Amino acid sequence: MDTPVLLIALPLLTAFSLGIIKIFSKKMVKVVTVISATVHLALIMSVVREAMQRPIVYHLGDWDNLLGISLVIDSFSAMMALLIGVLAYAVIIYSLVYVDFHELKYYVLSFLLIAGVMGMSLTGDLFNLYVFFEIVSITSYALVAIKEEKASFEGAFKYLVMGMLSGAFVLLAIILTYQVTGALNFAQVAANFGDAPMLVRQTIFVFFLIGFGTKFCLVPLHAWLPDVYCGAPASFNALSSGLVIKASLYAFIRIVYLLFGMTTGISQVMIYWGVLTFLVAHILAYQQESLKRLLGYSSIAQIGYIMLAIGLGTESGIIAGSYHLFNDGLMKATLFLGVGIFSYTVGASKIDDLKGLGFSMPKVSFAVVIATLAIIGLPPFNGFISKWLILQAAWETEYIVAAFFVPIGSLLSLGYYLKVIKALYSRAEGELEVKPIDWKLRVPTYVLSAACLVMGIIPNLSLALITNIPKFLLDSSNYINLLLGR
């Protein structure tokens, strides 16, 4: 079966054929987009179902597993693939109405972005990871600038400079790793990495941390994100916050567990840096007036929680962290899509502009409120369950300080998200004229916010997928044997 490679190949093929299709018929572009996204989602579902039974290893071009590139789909990759499938489909449907600028370019870039993110989560080869990482970065820069406003060009340039720096550090780390292990395949790298001198290993860790950390917004390296989100279209914000940042974090987690293992030193770095990240981000988010900036800072904060949970290095910590990663993807996408609807219909971009919208657009506002409550961490939504699991895991491993700050962070986020809810449900001065909203904008938002509620009430749905993640992360020999086909 060649389905695993199709997960990457299909969006790539769609991206490049859209331009040719447009020459023949302009109407076909959107039709092909929807068909391709639907097929892609179906393929992902079938692969994920297969991977839940047994992890899949796919050798590209039938090369020997040490020479060629392999795709590895264990539970963690399968979870990422599922998240990518759901979010990408929702965002593509949403874009059919939302995007009225440079349509063709937008779809080409989006499909390239999806292919890149998918590649990052499935690949079993270090350099292949870098190539997909750069595909994601370059398409992101272009997507930020696509609205051709002043803010979007500045955001894109800032993003580009930071992205180039992060790419340079990742590349440096990869070539150093190759030099000390003589391999690029994850399995061989992991097996040989222990022999490297301590100093080199520490250097490589720092380079990976800076490189990927710039992309997933560790706190001193986060400054680009709010500016970028301001000028970008809301549909890209949902993709970026839900997928791009998460894929970088995924790659970092994978590399840290495979190459270094969770030693006490690394564990403490990740835990306390995670705590610092979410505290600073929450405090900065509190001062924001602009909705997109607020959500941007909130995205950074959630990264902090995931870092903290993954850094614990225990089974419960990894489960909590990966569950929060999945949940945050859903919640952030809902919020950005909802905010996108507000800005598309009435041009609201600041918190004050939301006044009265709760009455004129009750259903969309309700969906946004659900996602807001979920991201604060109130029961019965999914955010509550994952934050509770994080708290519990931190308590068990006796990182009491870290555990203490998890509810503090929730309180802080309650502070600024309440401002949003309050603005939504306070009366505006004049009567608001709201034109009816197209179903293509509404339905993806509803579906994602319903997913937040369902995941909170029946967590077993996704926990079944997640319970196997620690098996391949904690004991890297499992992953190595899987990749080498032993």
Add this chain to the structure above:
Amino acid sequence: METTFLAIAVLFGLGLYIILTHQNLIKIAMGIGVMESAIILLFIIFSYRPGGTAPILDADAQAYDLIVDPIPQALSLTAIVIGAATTALMLALIIKIYNRYNTLYIDEIKKLKG
């Protein structure tokens, strides 16, 4: 060998310094270019073996004692292509920014933004 590594470190640091201190957008683009070249040079240095030959098997199939490592060379090609794509995108963005603000200096752009 040590001097080569030193040269690469100096190039990398120079690129980083330009990015961090200069106001002109074109110069920032150049700084990024310098930094990338440093990394690509590092690739080549790592694959270099003194006295090694190119890793190509010919018809005589004579045994090679020493070959240079081909993998970093292949990787550096990929890295150069990625770098070229990003530089092109960056220059395109700079043109767009220049058309809007009629200046290339970050300070003045900030002033115009108000």
